[in-house]
Amino acid sequence: MRASWSRWVVFVAVLAVAMILAVAIGTISLSPVQVWNALLGRGDPTHVTVVRELRLPRAFLAALVGAGLGMSGAALQGTLRNPLAEPYLLGVSGGAAVGAVVGVALGIALTLLPLAAFAGAVAAIAVAFFVAHAAGTRGDARVLLMAGVVVGAFANAAIMLVLGSAPMNVTRDAMWWMMGSVAAATWAQTAWLLAYLAIGAGALLGWARRIDLLALGDDSAAGLGVDPDRAARRIYAAASLLAAATVAAAGLVGFVGLVVPHIVRGTGVRRHRPLLVGSALVGATLVVLADLAARVLRPPSELPLGAVTALVGVPFFLVRLRRLT
Amino acid sequence: MPVFRSITCLSLALCAAIVAGCRDRHAGDVPRGDTTRFAVVRDDYGRDVTLRARPTRIVSLNPATTELLFAIGAGGRLVGRTRYDLWPDSARLVPDLGPGMRPNLEAVLGARPDLVVLYASADDRAAADRLTAAGVATVAFRMDRVADFRRVTELLGRLAGDTARARAVVDSVSATLDRVRRATESAHRPTVFFHAWEKPLITIGGGSFLSELVTIAGGRNVYDSLTVPSATVTLEDVVRRDPDIVLVSPVEREKLLSSERWRSVRAVREGRVLAYDTNLVARPSVKLGEAAASLAALLHPAALR
Numbered sequence: 001m002r003a004s005w006s007r008w009v010v011f012v013a014v015l016a017v018a019m020i021l022a023v024a025i026g027t028i029s030l031s032p033v034q035v036w037n038a039l040l041g042r043g044d045p046t047h048v049t050v051v052r053e054l055r056l057p058r059a060f061l062a063a064l065v066g067a068g069l070g071m072s073g074a075a076l077q078g079t080l081r082n083p084l085a086e087p088y089l090l091g092v093s094g095g096a097a098v099g100a101v102v103g104v105a106l107g108i109a110l111t112l113l114p115l116a117a118f119a120g121a122v123a124a125i126a127v128a129f130f131v132a133h134a135a136g137t138r139g140d141a142r143v144l145l146m147a148g149v150v151v152g153a154f155a156n157a158a159i160m161l162v163l164g165s166a167p168m169n170v171t172r173d174a175m176w177w178m179m180g181s182v183a184a185a186t187w188a189q190t191a192w193l194l195a196y197l198a199i200g201a202g203a204l205l206g207w208a209r210r211i212d213l214l215a216l217g218d219d220s221a222a223g224l225g226v227d228p229d230r231a232a233r234r235i236y237a238a239a240s241l242l243a244a245a246t247v248a249a250a251g252l253v254g255f256v257g258l259v260v261p262h263i264v265r266g267t268g269v270r271r272h273r274p275l276l277v278g279s280a281l282v283g284a285t286l287v288v289l290a291d292l293a294a295r296v297l298r299p300p301s302e303l304p305l306g307a308v309t310a311l312v313g314v315p316f317f318l319v320r321l322r323r324l325t
Numbered sequence: 326m327p328v329f330r331s332i333t334c335l336s337l338a339l340c341a342a343i344v345a346g347c348r349d350r351h352a353g354d355v356p357r358g359d360t361t362r363f364a365v366v367r368d369d370y371g372r373d374v375t376l377r378a379r380p381t382r383i384v385s386l387n388p389a390t391t392e393l394l395f396a397i398g399a400g401g402r403l404v405g406r407t408r409y410d411l412w413p414d415s416a417r418l419v420p421d422l423g424p425g426m427r428p429n430l431e432a433v434l435g436a437r438p439d440l441v442v443l444y445a446s447a448d449d450r451a452a453a454d455r456l457t458a459a460g461v462a463t464v465a466f467r468m469d470r471v472a473d474f475r476r477v478t479e480l481l482g483r484l485a486g487d488t489a490r491a492r493a494v495v496d497s498v499s500a501t502l503d504r505v506r507r508a509t510e511s512a513h514r515p516t517v518f519f520h521a522w523e524k525p526l527i528t529i530g531g532g533s534f535l536s537e538l539v540t541i542a543g544g545r546n547v548y549d550s551l552t553v554p555s556a557t558v559t560l561e562d563v564v565r566r567d568p569d570i571v572l573v574s575p576v577e578r579e580k581l582l583s584s585e586r587w588r589s590v591r592a593v594r595e596g597r598v599l600a601y602d603t604n605l606v607a608r609p610s611v612k613l614g615e616a617a618a619s620l621a622a623l624l625h626p627a628a629l630r
Contacts, residue, residue: 026561027559027561027562027564027565028561028564028565045591045594046564046567046589046590046591046594049585049586049588049589049594050561050564050589053585053586053588053589054560054561054564054586054589055561057586172522172524172525173524176524176525181525183524183525183526183559183560184523184524184586186584186585186586187585295559295561299559299562300548300551300556300558300559300562301556301557301558301559302525302557302559
């Protein structure tokens, strides 16, 4: 019991430190006292807006994106019983990106973008499920995973098709989505992402017991009174909403959903309710730190957030793959 | 006859010398007095391109060169342009061959051109080589700075066969630029942030004619030290450079002024956000002079009376 307590203290403390660093460090060097004063709205008005309108919403948005991707990955890995499942690799993010890019091209309102992304994500999953069914394997996790990868590639092609004939301004906006970024974070954007995440996270936490059962295998789940297909579909939908909302807010940020649940499981968490909460905390920490790196490593420009997370995620993916095979 | 041959030899030697002398970044034409050639020009891929006769069907896949060809009186011979070449109005009558970069070669060849003018980006190199291999004289020019405008206008004049008009265009633009420069010379120079794009935040670097225009108009681009034409920057870095004035397109101006994030920039907070004329401040072309004057009118309303 004490070990599990110390784990949560560490998760929360590390996230808190990451947030403090993200608010304290930037192109403009501010002393801790200046940062504190700026947070309270005192001192130089420039420092106040830099801290309160640039760094703070950005850190919160990054944290929410990481939390959503972490939970999404944890739920998908459990449900598919595959440690390599995550929204980016499964084509869920790709489908969401198609939805978002089409939304941008059509010029829909920013607050509705998550819904467009969600529609794209659901379409991507539907196709993946359809392929798995057509293959006659129903819920075979490996087939679903493969189908997801193919759907992801197809989504990429669809995006290129849209962009190939789009005017330059749409292309540039869309490239921004594809590379992932929280640079344009505002409080309003943070608020609506929080709203969408709350729905998806609430649903997943409510169904955490079912994910536990599905993770044991469809037969054991059915034996304990859970309809595995229906449960899997719902969990997929909730996990997709999380992934889609993050894609709408920050574009494609890959590999977070893959890496984070492994880190949390590595600390001894097995059941899915604590795994989901832990993945939210660690995912938040990871993206906050990745974004900090993205904006301070190459001034005055910044690196694409999706590239930074991929640079961290891909080696991790390879190590995992070695251990699995 | 020997005399003639020796003249030919001499002119060939001369052109070899000139070619050798021009092995720097840009170059000009080579021989004069060679009757089998209409013009030879070295383009910005460093290739010597020979025209055997005065071109009558020209495809221009760069908005700036399309404008220039119209300005030097070759507009009537254009048989292809990019989707974005909408100035002057008569350019709209020229067939649209697509977005311009990495052109559709079949569409270009289908226009049966005897001269193709491209923008000299790394992207267009393959297209230039293939068009050349297909027997179509193809030149590619970089047009990033005011000097590029002068150089390319004169080269286009040579290619199109009207050097006098090309020179007139260059002289008139240069005269306007000089007049603007003189008018703002003695004024205090405000520092300027040039807002080119919001997502991602893109600004103009010292490698662009726009940065030169800001200088000519009596300002100082806070990112003039960047050697590239444009670069993405962080908003916080803009805050750090603390420009006196933010230059932005009219559409984006309202957004900037109502944005909480942009309030971190002192010039925005204090309302010094000026909208530039997007019709003038667009391309390193015929309207460079007017563009400089319009920027000077923004930065120094009193000086340009």
